[in-house]
Amino acid sequence: MASLTVKNIPDELYDRLKTSAALHRRSINSELLIYLERALLPSNATPEQHLDKARELRQQVRTDRLLSEADITDAKNDGRQ
Known part of the structure; x- marks a missing residue:
């Protein structure tokens, strides 16, 4: 395998x-x-493979931990105080 040296990388x-x-x-x-x-x-x-992966990931989401619209609104309002 090849090696590579990268110089002058900005700090950020x-x-x-x-x-x-x-x-x-x-x-x-x-x-x-x-x-x-x-x-x-x-x-x-393919687009179909991307969609299949998205569906697979969506099925892994725990629905018992989803935020309601009210939860989101409350969090936004808390952050504005």
Whole structure:
């Protein structure tokens, strides 16, 4: 495999990459590879495959923990005080 050195990364960009890596429990190098793959190797999934994945994810949502419209309104109003 090839190696790559990236120079002159702006501090803000590096900080965001570092934070993202920590959130995903990956090294900075692994996180950067994930971003490069997503940007340069687009998915060949069909729209139907994307919809199937969305339906699968939707079924995993716990409906007993969904917020009501009133809950959302209350949270917005609390944040405005």
